[in-house]
Amino acid sequence: MQELYGFSHFSFFTEMSELSQKHGSFDLSLGLPDFEVDSRLRYYLKESADSISHSYESLEGNALLIDNIIKFNAKRKNKVIIKKEEVNIVPCSTFALYTSLKSIINQGDEVIVIQPSYYTYAPSIVINGGVPVYYDLEDNFEVDWDKLKTCISTKTKAIIVNSPQNPTGKIWNQHDWNHLYELIKDQEIYLISEEIYDIYCYDDIEHYSSFIHPDLRKRTFCIFSFGKMFHATGWKVSYLLAAEDLLNNFRSYQQYISFSTNAPAQYAVAKYLEVFDPEENRKAMQNKRDIFNDLIQYTPLQVEQKAQGSFFQIVNFRNISKTMTDVEFSKWLTIEKKVSCLPVSAFYHSKLNSDYIRFSFAKKDDLIIDALEHLRKSL
Numbered sequence: 489m490q491e492l493y494g495f496s497h498f499s500f501f502t503e504m505s506e507l508s509q510k511h512g513s514f515d516l517s518l519g520l521p522d523f524e525v526d527s528r529l530r531y532y533l534k535e536s537a538d539s540i541s542h543s544y545e546s547l548e549g550n551a552l553l554i555d556n557i558i559k560f561n562a563k564r565k566n567k568v569i570i571k572k573e574e575v576n577i578v579p580c581s582t583f584a585l586y587t588s589l590k591s592i593i594n595q596g597d598e599v600i601v602i603q604p605s606y607y608t609y610a611p612s613i614v615i616n617g618g619v620p621v622y623y624d625l626e627d628n629f630e631v632d633w634d635k636l637k638t639c640i641s642t643k644t645k646a647i648i649v650n651s652p653q654n655p656t657g658k659i660w661n662q663h664d665w666n667h668l669y670e671l672i673k674d675q676e677i678y679l680i681s682e683e684i685y686d687i688y689c690y691d692d693i694e695h696y697s698s699f700i701h702p703d704l705r706k707r708t709f710c711i712f713s714f715g716k717m718f719h720a721t722g723w724k725v726s727y728l729l730a731a732e733d734l735l736n737n738f739r740s741y742q743q744y745i746s747f748s749t750n751a752p753a754q755y756a757v758a759k760y761l762e763v764f765d766p767e768e769n770r771k772a773m774q775n776k777r778d779i780f781n782d783l784i785q786y787t788p789l790q791v792e793q794k795a796q797g798s799f800f801q802i803v804n805f806r807n808i809s810k811t812m813t814d815v816e817f818s819k820w821l822t823i824e825k826k827v828s829c830l831p832v833s834a835f836y837h838s839k840l841n842s843d844y845i846r847f848s849f850a851k852k853d854d855l856i857i858d859a860l861e862h863l864r865k866s867l
Contacts, residue, residue, distance in 0.1 A: 500834050501607065504818065508828035514859035516847040517828040519654065519799040521719035523852050528763060529718055532756035545751040547739055549577025549727070553758035557727055560761055565694045573732045576739065577725065579749045581684050581713045584728045586612045587745060588709035589646065591737045592678050593618040597645035599680075602631070604655055604835030606682075609648050618645065622837050628793070629656040629802070633667050640671060646678040649698070652685040655835050655846040656802055657795025659693055665701045672707075678734075679704055684713035684726070687766040689797040690774040699729050706731050709738070714757050716799075717769070719850065723753045773849075776856060777801065780849040783860035787867050799850035802832065806843050808867060813841040821845070825866050827859045 501518065508515040548554065554575045561568035578584045585608065589599065595617040601609050603624045610620040623639045626632050649668070651660035668679070681698040689695045699710040710729040715721040730738060780801055781791055788807040795801045805817050812820065814831035822828040832844040849856055 500815075501830065504822065504828055504830055507819065507822050511823050511826065513822050513826040513828045514855060514862060515828050516849070516851060516856070516859055517822075517830050519848045519850050520721060521799075521850045522855065523719065525718055525720045526760070526764075529720065529756060529760045532759040533752060535759070536752040536755040540751060540755050542751065545577070545748040545754055547743055547748060549575070549749060550751070550754040550758055553577060553727075553754050553761070556758050556761040560764075564697075566696045566700060568697050568699050568729075570699070570729055571732075574729055574735060576728045576730070576735055576742075577749045577754060578711075578728050578742070579726070579746050580715070580724045581682060581711045581726045582608050582612075583746060584709065584711045584726060585609070585648070585680060585682065586616070587738055587741050588678075588680050588711075588728070588730075589613060589616045589618065590741050591734070593645055596643065598641060598643040599645060600636075600639050600647040601837075602636075602647075602649060603837065603839075604629075604832055605648070606650065606654055606835070610837060619643070620837065624836070624839075625656070629658055631664065631667075633671065637671050640675070640677070642675075644672075644675065644677050646680055647672065648680045648682065650682040650684075651698075652683075652689060652695075652795075652797025654685070654798050655800045655830070655832060657793075657798045657800055659689055659796045660696065660698075662696050662700075665696070665698050665704060669701060669704050673703065677707070679708040681708055681710045683710060684716045685798040686712060687717055687770050688773050688799065689770070690777060690795070693796055695797075705729075707734070709734065717766070718757075718760070718764075719769070723750070723757070725749055725753045725757050773799070776849040776851070776853065779853060779856050780847065780860065783857065783864070786864045787860070789863070789867070799848050801847050801849055802844050803829075803847060804843050805845055814843070814845055815841075818845055825863060827863050 504517045554572050593616045598619045598621045599613045600621050613620045621639050686695045698708050699705045713726040790804040814833050818831045829845040829847050832842040833839045
């Protein structure tokens, strides 16, 4: 079961973090921000504790939060115009992914997973009776649309896309969504679009949601995360956009799995959205990315493409070792050089090696600087 679902990847993520703690290493392995949330968000959570009833929230979510999500999306440069009937508050993006799949998959249906990908995708497919079909991105982490087309069969029921992507930092644009629609338009194929790093797009690239595409949105479950947006991952509040008929089907399963989402946190997020400026968070995270990329130039590690978005930077390590696997190199860097990372092969179902490791720059500036200065001296 462990091998089938790829749970070994999860244990490896845990192992690398534990290895970092054990050896006192600078931990850049996981995308867990280590800096404080906005004090106003804290204030609204305290206000929430005194203001709400602490009963279950409704199945679809807090009404004020839904209204403010609609307003927030309408203010984007690439506007996403939505109705309240197309919004659902969920406990987390993993829940949204799992339950979206549950609402559309029948036994034996195939779901395309674009690799490298996050470790929850394949298990969510298999647990729901589906069959993962893996498509590996090209060496430059771009999509070859002709090759992706060969993954589609009469059994294909869905495709999962993550943009901005973990771990590559790649962002899908309008052209990409148009390409995808052309591939799937003649079949009943749904899109699970995980857009949880939506506000973290860098170098004047604007997030372009799949939900803007007039035809894709009819068959899309579009997932967003306040945990990532506000770097408050422990709050476990996310939201889902989907066409009304898809959302009704989604809720028919949700009511038996979680029913609703953390009520006090929903109220706090709703109030905070009224004052939140996403540009401040985007600039702060881009600055962290730039600090990382400026300093890593003084090491033998090589950045081939700066991350366009997300919390992560892919780095080629072959200037240091031609023989170690990326797993061996990641452990060596963590134990011997005291800076932890993740091997990119951990983001594949069956790939045992790659030329790349992944660092997270969603950390305090001082930690990034100290880690890279240590690497400069030790490599």
